[in-house]
Amino acid sequence: MANIRMTVNGRQVSGVCDDRTLLVHFIRENLGLTGTHVGCDTTQCGACVVDMDGQSVKSCSILAAQAAGSTITTIEGLAQNGDLHPVQEAFKAHHGLQCGFCTPGMVMTAVDMIRRHGGNLDEETVRAELEGNICRCTGYHNIVKAILAAAAEMGGSRQAAE
Amino acid sequence: MYQTNYHRASSVQEAVEMMSNVPEGKYLAGGMTLIPTMKQRLAAPSDLVDLRHITEMRGIMVDGRSVRIGAATTHEEVATSVEIRAVCPALCGLASHIGDPHVRHMGTIGGSIANNDPAADYPAAVLALDATIVTDRREITADDFFTGLFETALEDGEIITAIRFDAPATAAYQKFANPASRYAMTGVFVARRDNGEVRLAVTGAGSNGVFRHRGLEAALAANWSPDAVANVTVDASDLLSDLHASAAYRANLVRVMAKRAVAAA
Ligand SMILES: Cc1cc2nc3c(=O)[nH]c(=O)nc-3n(C[C@H](O)[C@H](O)[C@H](O)COP(=O)(O)OP(=O)(O)OC[C@H]3O[C@@H](n4cnc5c(N)ncnc54)[C@H](O)[C@@H]3O)c2cc1C
Ligand code: FES
Ligand code: FES
Numbered sequence: 243m244a245n246i247r248m249t250v251n252g253r254q255v256s257g258v259c260d261d262r263t264l265l266v267h268f269i270r271e272n273l274g275l276t277g278t279h280v281g282c283d284t285t286q287c288g289a290c291v292v293d294m295d296g297q298s299v300k301s302c303s304i305l306a307a308q309a310a311g312s313t314i315t316t317i318e319g320l321a322q323n324g325d326l327h328p329v330q331e332a333f334k335a336h337h338g339l340q341c342g343f344c345t346p347g348m349v350m351t352a353v354d355m356i357r358r359h360g361g362n363l364d365e366e367t368v369r370a371e372l373e374g375n376i377c378r379c380t381g382y383h384n385i386v387k388a389i390l391a392a393a394a395e396m397g398g399s400r401q402a403a404e
Numbered sequence: 405m406y407q408t409n410y411h412r413a414s415s416v417q418e419a420v421e422m423m424s425n426v427p428e429g430k431y432l433a434g435g436m437t438l439i440p441t442m443k444q445r446l447a448a449p450s451d452l453v454d455l456r457h458i459t460e461m462r463g464i465m466v467d468g469r470s471v472r473i474g475a476a477t478t479h480e481e482v483a484t485s486v487e488i489r490a491v492c493p494a495l496c497g498l499a500s501h502i503g504d505p506h507v508r509h510m511g512t513i514g515g516s517i518a519n520n521d522p523a524a525d526y527p528a529a530v531l532a533l534d535a536t537i538v539t540d541r542r543e544i545t546a547d548d549f550f551t552g553l554f555e556t557a558l559e560d561g562e563i564i565t566a567i568r569f570d571a572p573a574t575a576a577y578q579k580f581a582n583p584a585s586r587y588a589m590t591g592v593f594v595a596r597r598d599n600g601e602v603r604l605a606v607t608g609a610g611s612n613g614v615f616r617h618r619g620l621e622a623a624l625a626a627n628w629s630p631d632a633v634a635n636v637t638v639d640a641s642d643l644l645s646d647l648h649a650s651a652a653y654r655a656n657l658v659r660v661m662a663k664r665a666v667a668a669a
Contacts, residue, residue, distance in 0.1 A: 261408055261410040283443055288504070297509040298506050299509055303435060308435065373586065374507060
């Protein structure tokens with residue numbers, strides 16, 4: 243058995259699980275944070291994307307034991323004091339979701355994409371960067387629009403803050 | 405997934421020791437091949453020895469034109485390395501097209517090479533760049549390292565610690581990606597040295613995994629131009645045939661990717 247300690251959404255957490263337990267199951271079942279989804283068993287859909295130590299990862303393909311000691315942000319950790327994160331706002335404003343199953347992974351992926359590219363994102367880059375995330379509903383178009391809008395807004399607000 | 409025992413090593417020596425004390429262990433680097441394989445129950449190691457926290461296995465060093473990449477360096481770190489881009493941008497481009505961003509944040513060069521998937525990208529680069537594979541106990545040339553489908557010269561318990569090569573005068577990689585998986589249906593890495601020597605390695609196409617194509621190498625050494633490829637025959641009898649493409653189709657792709665690679669170099 244593994245004795246896991248990590249920081250999740252700013253909180254120190256711990257739990258006991260099998261060495262083989264996947265990070266996504268630890269997050270959902272031990273921590274009760276069910277926003278992170280499982281959509282496939284082939285590491286291809288991206289519904290499980292979380293941030294680990296500052297980078298997006300597929301939590302269905304990492305053991306909880308591998309992630310021990312790390313700092314994790316899940317979809318539940320994005321909103322601050324009840325205010326949606328700008329990427330969440332943009333998905334809402336641009337109808338970037340229908341059933342919502344892929345959305346937590348899409349939003350976490352978008353946050354990571356904007357972290358790496360800043361306000362310089364263009365449509366082609368966004369589409370290429372969505373390689374690891376599958377959506378059965380939207381046809382991606384409004385997801386791309388939402389990410390571009392959020393990138394512009396966050397790039398803009400960063401400039402305003404400087 | 406079957407039960408397994410997880411161990412985290414903090415040095416190469418400790419990892420080798422841990423491995424020697426367990427019945428059927430496997431090293432775990434980024435886990436982007438091994439964990440999905442274990443989830444499918446296609447692998448069932450009794451123990452996993454995690455290499456990701458071994459600092460001596462991480463990082464990139466470029467000294468003049470000689471490049472050393474720690475085996476636990478991620479695809480993302482290679483893709484965005486300013487030092488490598490300055491001497492061998494083709495390798496950054498290759499790394500930036502492996503899988504997706506999340507896979508690139510975890511997957512490592514050492515894991516990719518140790519796994520030697522016949523459709524993986526890095527083996528083509530390592531072979532064409534005439535790289536040296538550094539392990540905990542010896543150095544292996546790329547020509548001796550890849551020995552067949554998912555087969556390498558690594559012994560039981562041997563760890564790749566780094567990949568080393570001298571940057572060529574020019575190089576390029578072109579991959580014809582499977583539209584669904586993005587793995588190479590055929591990928592060609594070509595490298596040309598200052599003395600005119602050319603090495604060209606093909607991934608995704610060989611029924612025995614990655615290979616050098618001597619005919620294309622000779623033609624390009626004689627005439628470094630995309631047109632030089634036109635008169636070379638690529639024998640389809642050693643190539644893979646599967647639901648994605650026939651051997652004849654892949655034979656043509658080898659020439660087309662070689663031509664594009666030379667044009668891009
Ligand atoms: C969705 C998806 C898409 C992908 N697309 C591509 C693609 O387009 N092109 C491509 O090339 N790859 C692709 N991959 C595979 C990816 O590049 C893997 O990261 C890589 O093949 C294995 O590296 P790893 O660090 O994850 O190794 P792991 O999965 O941890 O290990 C793989 C094997 O190597 C062994 N090993 C690992 N490190 C060492 C070491 N230092 N010394 C000795 N043995 C070691 C392990 O024991 C294991 O047997 C994809 C993977 C996924 C999940
Ligand atoms: S559940 Fe992780 S990629 Fe599909
Ligand atoms: S909104 Fe339904 S899967 Fe994307």
